[in-house]
Amino acid sequence: MSFANLTDVADRLGRPIADPDEIKQVNAWIGDVEAIIRSRIPDLDERIAAGPPTVEIVAMVTTNAVVRKALNPTGKQNERIDDYSYGLTEDAARGDLFLTESEWGMLLPHAGAGGFSTRPGFEPDRRALWPRR
Template structure:
């Protein structure tokens, strides 16, 4: 089940993606991001079908991750040409296809604003697989 598509990425980028090779690449990246999210949230398909707000959230996050990759495929933070220099923050310069900690938090099942008064959050450890189940 696809949660986002090429049109979602184009809309968020603010430009069309028409080159055949780029279309194929973006579609592959969408599949990669969705697989990464699915690997951690086992009941993702059920949640998306039963909750339209959650479905829109997943679509937004997948499209923004792929959009980051399209804008900066090499993950450059700084670029300088003569007197001109351009810089991006570390989050904006990410070239991987993984959600940020904030995006994982948004996707976390059962979390919502105001419901975390007595919750202890453990930081995500890179390289450690976690699975969220309902």
């Protein structure tokens, strides 16, 4: 099941995608991003069914990664022509398909809970903290 589509990318880019080569390329990138997501979250469909994340969140995250790639496919970081210069942040200039930490957080909203979470009302067994004499 694919979550994002060509229309999602075109809407976020703010322009139509009509060139056949670009259509193939964007569809391939969508598939690649979804493969990246599934490599880290193999049970994605089950997680969506149980919620969160939702299908809309997965589509948004996938589309945002593809849009980043479409806006800078070669990974150019700076451009200078005479006295004009344009620069991109390190992430924007990566030129590859990736998800940001905040996007992974949207896909795995409870992944950080557990090891460092607090449990109200939890009282440790203080006898276990001190060695017996």
